[in-house]
Amino acid sequence: MSAHQVAPAQESYVDVLIVGAGPAGVMCANALVGAGVNVRIIDKRPEGVLAGQADGCQPRTLEILHSYGLADQLFKEGSRVYRTTNYDQSPDGRLKRTRLSPLMPAPNARWSFGVGLSQGRIETIFETSMRAKGLTIERATVPVSLKMSEQTNDLVDAHCYVNKVSLTIAMSTSDDSMSVLEVVIERIDDPGHSEVVHAKFVLGADGAHSWVRKTLEIGAEGAMTDSVWGVIDLLPDTDFPDVRNLSYCHSSEGTLFTIPREDDLIRIYVPQSNDSQVIDPETGRADKNRSSPEKILNQARKILHPYRMNVKDNRIDWWTIYVVGQRVAERYSVNDRALIAGDACHTHSPKAGQGMNAALGDSHNLAWKLVYVLKGWAKLSLLRTYESERRNFAKDLIDFDKEWSKLFIAKRQPSNDSDALTQDEFVHMTLKFNSFVTGIGIRYFPSAIVNPQYQGLASKLIVGERVIPQTFVCAADGRPVEIQDMLPADSRFKILVFGGDIAVTGDLNALKEALIAMNLSASFIERFGHDGAVFDVLCFSSGKQQDVGYADFPMFYRSHWTKAFLDEVDMTGREGGGGYEKYGIDPHDGAVVVVRPDGHIGMIAPLSILGVEEITEYFEGFLI
Amino acid sequence: MSAHQVAPAQESYVDVLIVGAGPAGVMCANALVGAGVNVRIIDKRPEGVLAGQADGCQPRTLEILHSYGLADQLFKEGSRVYRTTNYDQSPDGRLKRTRLSPLMPAPNARWSFGVGLSQGRIETIFETSMRAKGLTIERATVPVSLKMSEQTNDLVDAHCYVNKVSLTIAMSTSDDSMSVLEVVIERIDDPGHSEVVHAKFVLGADGAHSWVRKTLEIGAEGAMTDSVWGVIDLLPDTDFPDVRNLSYCHSSEGTLFTIPREDDLIRIYVPQSNDSQVIDPETGRADKNRSSPEKILNQARKILHPYRMNVKDNRIDWWTIYVVGQRVAERYSVNDRALIAGDACHTHSPKAGQGMNAALGDSHNLAWKLVYVLKGWAKLSLLRTYESERRNFAKDLIDFDKEWSKLFIAKRQPSNDSDALTQDEFVHMTLKFNSFVTGIGIRYFPSAIVNPQYQGLASKLIVGERVIPQTFVCAADGRPVEIQDMLPADSRFKILVFGGDIAVTGDLNALKEALIAMNLSASFIERFGHDGAVFDVLCFSSGKQQDVGYADFPMFYRSHWTKAFLDEVDMTGREGGGGYEKYGIDPHDGAVVVVRPDGHIGMIAPLSILGVEEITEYFEGFLI
Structure with a gap:
C-alpha cells in the first residue's frame, strides 16, 4: 500500500528522514541537527536500548566523538581498556597468563585506549545532545512503504523533496519483532496515526535486518559462518585477575574473551561452536530458547578453570547467542536519495570490536555531505563518495574479520608449542591490522574529495x-x-x-x-x-x-x-x-x-x- | 533587638548557617552539603553578581576546584592565562615590550596557567553544584542580630545548637547598600518575614565590610593605603598585541595591567594615584561618582600610547574605582562557633590575583573540619586549626601584597636603566613568591593535624x-x-x-x-x-x-x-x-x-x- 492510497493521511515535509535510532541513526541525526538541517528520526522501539548489544569505542571513534563535543561524557561514564592479556591452557587443563601487552599499538592516536560502555548509554549521549538542539527521537514508529520518483536533476532545490521521496510511517503498537507490514494492518482502522512524509533524503539506519535496505532491493554479499557465540554482561565475583583487561583465553573449545565495562561490569564472549544444540535446525539460526545464561556461564567456567567466575548480586544485565554473518550491501544508496548506514550496510563478528565504530564512522562520513548538498553548497554527486569511501572500508573490515576470527575458533592442542604459535599469530595480526582496528589508519582513496597530488x-x-x-x-x-x-x-x-x-x-x-x-x-x-x-x-x-x-x-x-x-x-x-x-x-x-x-x-x-x-x-x- | 524579642518569629534549626554567597560562602556551602551536612546560606543580594569583582583562579585553586569536580566547567567557560608581558615607556613616551615570560614558574602545578572568569560565573558553578544536591541560596535575606550563649562543652552533641547560637534573619527589600538595621525597621510591621535560626555554627562570609565580623566585635589589623585604582572590564578594539596575556605596562603614572577574560573580554587596572580628585575628602574613600569609564579609559590610553584602546560594540561590562586596604582580622572565630572567612578576614590589593583564591582556600580548609565536628568524628578543637592555618596565610599574603604593590606605584623615570631595574625586580619578586602566588607552595605549620616527624x-x-x-x-x-x-x-x-x-x-x-x-x-x-x-x-x-x-x-x-x-x-x-x-x-x-x-x-x-x-x-x- 503506497502512501497516497491511505486517506486521510497527514502529510509533512522534511529534509532528511532517518529510520532507526541506533548508533548510525543518532550519530547522523545529531550531526545534521547541529548543522541546522531539518531532520526527523524514527525508531520502532518504544524505548532506547537498556542493556547489551555493541559496547566498544575504538581510539578513532573517540576522536570523532570529541569533534562533536561528546567524548567527555563517554570518558566519564565508560570503562577504559588499556591492556590485553592472553591466557593459554596448560597441559593439565589449567589456564595460565602467557602475555600482557598494550591494547593496541596506536602511537598516533590521541587517546590510545578503548572505551567500554553499553550501546544504550552511548545512544543516550547523542540523544541528550540532539534534544538540546530541539530534536527528539520519534519512537514506536515504523516505515511501511517507500516510493521514489525518478531522479534526474543533479542539484537540490528548495522543492525537490515533493514527490521525489515519500515514505509512510505509522505508530507501532508493540515493542519488538513486529513485521512492518503487520503494523500497517493493525493500524488501518486508525488512519490518523499514519503520516506521509515527503523527504529529500531517507537514511536507513535500521540495523542488520534493515527494512529500508530490503525495500530498496539492495542485496548483500557474503554469508553466515558456522561460528556460534554466547555473550553475557555481568557483575563478576571472580578470582580471575584480569577482568579489567581485554583478556583472550585460548582453549580447545575456542577462544573466550572478556571485556571490562562500566560500573564494574564485564562482558564475556564464549565460543559455542561445539554446541550444535543451540542452532534451530529449521532456520539455521541460533535460537536463544535453546540456551541460558547459566549454560553460557558453565561453558565459560570450563575454559576459565581453575579460576572462579560467579555472578555478584545476581546481576546479569544482558545475554544472547548468535551466529556470525559476514555481509556487505551491494550498494549504499539508490539514486543518492535513499541511503543506508551502519549494520544495514555490513555485518560481521564482534570480536574486533568494530560494529558500532563502523556505524558511527558511516554517519560521520555521510552527515557533512548531506549538509553540503542540502545547503546548496555542493553537487548531489558529492554523495557518491559516501558509498565509495565507506563500502571499501566495510569490505576491508570483513576481510579482516575473516582472518581475525580464525584465531578464535582454532581447535588447538594444548601444548606449549602451539601456545606460542597462537600468540605469535595474535601479535602478528595485531601489528598488521592495528591502524585499521583502532580506526586511526582508515584511509579514503583518491576521488573528487581526496587529491594526493601534492x-x-x-x-x-x-x-x-x-x-x-x-x-x-x-x-x-x-x-x-x-x-x-x-x-x-x-x-x-x-x-x-x-x-x-x-x-x-x-x-x-x-x-x-x-x-x-x-x-x-x-x-x-x-x-x-x-x-x-x-x-x-x-x-x-x-x-x-x-x-x-x-x-x-x-x-x-x-x-x-x-x-x-x-x-x-x-x-x-x-x-x-x-x-x-x-x-x-x-x-x-x-x-x-x-x-x-x-x-x-x-x-x-x-x-x-x-x-x-x-x-x-x-x-x-x-x-x- | 534580639531574636527572642521579635514575635511571632518563625523558629528553625540548622547545623551551619552561612551568611554571604560570595566565593567563600558558596565554596563552604557546596562542600558541606556534599558531605551531607544540614546547611543554609543567605545573601543580601536579590540576584547573583552579574559582572566584575574578583575574576582569577590561580593554579592551586584549579586543583581545589577539581577535587570537588568543578574544574571542568571553569576550564570550559574561563579564559586561560599562560604568559606575562612587561612593557616600558621609551624615552619618547612610546610603550615597548621588553619581556615575554610564562605567567608563573610552577613546575609542580597540575595546571600551570591561571583562569580568568567573572566572579558571578564562578559563583554560578558552585550554585549549580549545590542545587543538584538540594541546596539553594536564600537571597535578599540579611542577618539582623546574633546572640551567643556561653560555650564550655568541647564536644558537639545533637542538641547543642539550641540556645547556643541564634541569629535572626529578615528578608531585605532593596538590593544594595542597605544597612542591616534599616532592613529590620522596614520590616517591623511584617514580623512573619523574620525568622529565628538556631545554628550550631555560623560562618560570616559576608565580605570586607562583614556584618558578622563587626557583630562579633572582631577587629582588623592594618590600614588603608594611598593606592587608588580604576578597573574596567571591556571588549577591546585595540592594536595592543598582548591583550591575551597578563601585561604589565610600566609608566611614570604607575603600572597599568591587563588581564584576559572570557568571551574575548579583558580587564584593565589603571593606577589613579596621581588623581586626588577621585577621593572623597570627607570619607577618605574613593568615590565612584568622581570618576567614569571614559575617564579611566583616557588614563589607560595615556599609558598605552601609541597603542589604540577602544571599546567594541560599546561593551563595558563593569567598572569601579577603589582605595586598597590591607587588613587581617584579629581572630577568625569566637568560641569556634561563629567564624568568618574570605574578605571578612582579609583585604588586600587585587594585583596578585589572590582575593577570590584566598577566600576559596579559607572555606576549603574549614569545610572538612566542620564536617568532622558535626558528624561527631572530631573534637571541637579541630576548628582552632582553621584560624591558625588560614590567618598565618593571610598575614603572609598581606606582607607579599605590600612588597609587590610597591612595583606598581613607583614613579620611575623613563630611562633604559630604570626599565631594566623594574624588570629585574619583577623577575626577582616572581621567583621569590611564585609558589605563594600560585598557591602551590602554601604550607601549614606543625599543629595537631600537621606532624612532620617522619x-x-x-x-x-x-x-x-x-x-x-x-x-x-x-x-x-x-x-x-x-x-x-x-x-x-x-x-x-x-x-x-x-x-x-x-x-x-x-x-x-x-x-x-x-x-x-x-x-x-x-x-x-x-x-x-x-x-x-x-x-x-x-x-x-x-x-x-x-x-x-x-x-x-x-x-x-x-x-x-x-x-x-x-x-x-x-x-x-x-x-x-x-x-x-x-x-x-x-x-x-x-x-x-x-x-x-x-x-x-x-x-x-x-x-x-x-x-x-x-x-x-x-x-x-x-x-x-
Whole structure:
C-alpha cells in the first residue's frame, strides 16, 4: 500500500528522514541537527536500548566523538581498556597468563585506549545532545512503504523533496519483532496515526535486518559462518585477575574473551561452536530458547578453570547467542536519495570490536555531505563518495574479520608449542591490522574529495587519512592547543596554512602572496566560502614566540586571535613543538593542508598562487 | 533587638548557617552539603553578581576546584592565562615590550596557567553544584542580630545548637547598600518575614565590610593605603598585541595591567594615584561618582600610547574605582562557633590575583573540619586549626601584597636603566613568591593535624603542603591515574601506602605487617574509621606491571580494583613513572603518607607496626 492510497493521511515535509535510532541513526541525526538541517528520526522501539548489544569505542571513534563535543561524557561514564592479556591452557587443563601487552599499538592516536560502555548509554549521549538542539527521537514508529520518483536533476532545490521521496510511517503498537507490514494492518482502522512524509533524503539506519535496505532491493554479499557465540554482561565475583583487561583465553573449545565495562561490569564472549544444540535446525539460526545464561556461564567456567567466575548480586544485565554473518550491501544508496548506514550496510563478528565504530564512522562520513548538498553548497554527486569511501572500508573490515576470527575458533592442542604459535599469530595480526582496528589508519582513496597530488609537501600527513594529533602554541596567548581541537565537526573545511617562519622575509612574502591569491574573486574562498560558513582558515608558523608576535601575522590569518599558531614547546615546557617535522612539512616552504569537515585530509597544496589555484580547482570538483 | 524579642518569629534549626554567597560562602556551602551536612546560606543580594569583582583562579585553586569536580566547567567557560608581558615607556613616551615570560614558574602545578572568569560565573558553578544536591541560596535575606550563649562543652552533641547560637534573619527589600538595621525597621510591621535560626555554627562570609565580623566585635589589623585604582572590564578594539596575556605596562603614572577574560573580554587596572580628585575628602574613600569609564579609559590610553584602546560594540561590562586596604582580622572565630572567612578576614590589593583564591582556600580548609565536628568524628578543637592555618596565610599574603604593590606605584623615570631595574625586580619578586602566588607552595605549620616527624621518609612530599601531582598506573587495568584524582574532596583522609616492590619478599612482608597492624582493634582504622567514612586506603608499589599483578597485592589493599597502583610508565609510554623518586621515597622501604581531606599532607610514617601506631597517635590528637 503506497502512501497516497491511505486517506486521510497527514502529510509533512522534511529534509532528511532517518529510520532507526541506533548508533548510525543518532550519530547522523545529531550531526545534521547541529548543522541546522531539518531532520526527523524514527525508531520502532518504544524505548532506547537498556542493556547489551555493541559496547566498544575504538581510539578513532573517540576522536570523532570529541569533534562533536561528546567524548567527555563517554570518558566519564565508560570503562577504559588499556591492556590485553592472553591466557593459554596448560597441559593439565589449567589456564595460565602467557602475555600482557598494550591494547593496541596506536602511537598516533590521541587517546590510545578503548572505551567500554553499553550501546544504550552511548545512544543516550547523542540523544541528550540532539534534544538540546530541539530534536527528539520519534519512537514506536515504523516505515511501511517507500516510493521514489525518478531522479534526474543533479542539484537540490528548495522543492525537490515533493514527490521525489515519500515514505509512510505509522505508530507501532508493540515493542519488538513486529513485521512492518503487520503494523500497517493493525493500524488501518486508525488512519490518523499514519503520516506521509515527503523527504529529500531517507537514511536507513535500521540495523542488520534493515527494512529500508530490503525495500530498496539492495542485496548483500557474503554469508553466515558456522561460528556460534554466547555473550553475557555481568557483575563478576571472580578470582580471575584480569577482568579489567581485554583478556583472550585460548582453549580447545575456542577462544573466550572478556571485556571490562562500566560500573564494574564485564562482558564475556564464549565460543559455542561445539554446541550444535543451540542452532534451530529449521532456520539455521541460533535460537536463544535453546540456551541460558547459566549454560553460557558453565561453558565459560570450563575454559576459565581453575579460576572462579560467579555472578555478584545476581546481576546479569544482558545475554544472547548468535551466529556470525559476514555481509556487505551491494550498494549504499539508490539514486543518492535513499541511503543506508551502519549494520544495514555490513555485518560481521564482534570480536574486533568494530560494529558500532563502523556505524558511527558511516554517519560521520555521510552527515557533512548531506549538509553540503542540502545547503546548496555542493553537487548531489558529492554523495557518491559516501558509498565509495565507506563500502571499501566495510569490505576491508570483513576481510579482516575473516582472518581475525580464525584465531578464535582454532581447535588447538594444548601444548606449549602451539601456545606460542597462537600468540605469535595474535601479535602478528595485531601489528598488521592495528591502524585499521583502532580506526586511526582508515584511509579514503583518491576521488573528487581526496587529491594526493601534492602529498610530498606534507609527507607524513597522509591525504585521505585523518589529521595526526599535534599541539601548537597559540600566538596571541601562548596556550598549547591540540590541532584536533581546531577541527570540530562544524561542517567547515579547515584550511591549515603552514606559513613557514614569519620572522624570515622570504617566508613572510610567500604567506602574503598566498593571502593575496585567496582574496581574489576567483579564489575558492570568494567563490565557495558563503561568508565563512564553508572555510575556516588557520595559520601555523614555524617561528618562535620570542621572535614572532601575534601582530606579526598578516591580518588575513588572524580573523580572530585564536586562529594563529606557532610550532613550539609552550613556555611551561609541557606540550607542543616539532609539528612541522612530524607532519613532514619544510619549515620555510610550508604548505596548505585542506581538511574535510570529517577531519580527513582532502588535499595538500603549495603555499603560493599556484597552490591557491589548485585548491580552487579541487573545490570546483564538487562545490557549487 | 534580639531574636527572642521579635514575635511571632518563625523558629528553625540548622547545623551551619552561612551568611554571604560570595566565593567563600558558596565554596563552604557546596562542600558541606556534599558531605551531607544540614546547611543554609543567605545573601543580601536579590540576584547573583552579574559582572566584575574578583575574576582569577590561580593554579592551586584549579586543583581545589577539581577535587570537588568543578574544574571542568571553569576550564570550559574561563579564559586561560599562560604568559606575562612587561612593557616600558621609551624615552619618547612610546610603550615597548621588553619581556615575554610564562605567567608563573610552577613546575609542580597540575595546571600551570591561571583562569580568568567573572566572579558571578564562578559563583554560578558552585550554585549549580549545590542545587543538584538540594541546596539553594536564600537571597535578599540579611542577618539582623546574633546572640551567643556561653560555650564550655568541647564536644558537639545533637542538641547543642539550641540556645547556643541564634541569629535572626529578615528578608531585605532593596538590593544594595542597605544597612542591616534599616532592613529590620522596614520590616517591623511584617514580623512573619523574620525568622529565628538556631545554628550550631555560623560562618560570616559576608565580605570586607562583614556584618558578622563587626557583630562579633572582631577587629582588623592594618590600614588603608594611598593606592587608588580604576578597573574596567571591556571588549577591546585595540592594536595592543598582548591583550591575551597578563601585561604589565610600566609608566611614570604607575603600572597599568591587563588581564584576559572570557568571551574575548579583558580587564584593565589603571593606577589613579596621581588623581586626588577621585577621593572623597570627607570619607577618605574613593568615590565612584568622581570618576567614569571614559575617564579611566583616557588614563589607560595615556599609558598605552601609541597603542589604540577602544571599546567594541560599546561593551563595558563593569567598572569601579577603589582605595586598597590591607587588613587581617584579629581572630577568625569566637568560641569556634561563629567564624568568618574570605574578605571578612582579609583585604588586600587585587594585583596578585589572590582575593577570590584566598577566600576559596579559607572555606576549603574549614569545610572538612566542620564536617568532622558535626558528624561527631572530631573534637571541637579541630576548628582552632582553621584560624591558625588560614590567618598565618593571610598575614603572609598581606606582607607579599605590600612588597609587590610597591612595583606598581613607583614613579620611575623613563630611562633604559630604570626599565631594566623594574624588570629585574619583577623577575626577582616572581621567583621569590611564585609558589605563594600560585598557591602551590602554601604550607601549614606543625599543629595537631600537621606532624612532620617522619618527613625524611618522603623527603620531597612536604608535610603541610598539598600532594604533588604524579601519575601512577592502576594495577588491575594499566590505566594511568593522576594521584590528585585519587584525592577528591570527599571528607576522607587518604592513607597512601607506598608498599615497596611487592615482587620482593622483604618488601611484601613489611606491607603485610602494616596491614596486620591496621587490622588490629587498637589501630586508627578500627578506632576512628566509621566503616570507611573517614579513611580511604590506597596502595602504591614500586614493582612493574610484568612482575606484579593486581592479584599480588594483599587483599586488604584492594578493597576495590581501583585502589592498587604501580609506579611505572603506562604501556603506551605516555604517562607515569618515577613517582617514588619524585616523592623522595625509598623504593623498598616505602612509607605511609596521610593526606588530609583538603589534600594537604598531615603526616608521614614508616611502613611498619610502629608506623601504624604513630598514625594512630596522630589521629588520637583530634579524632574521637
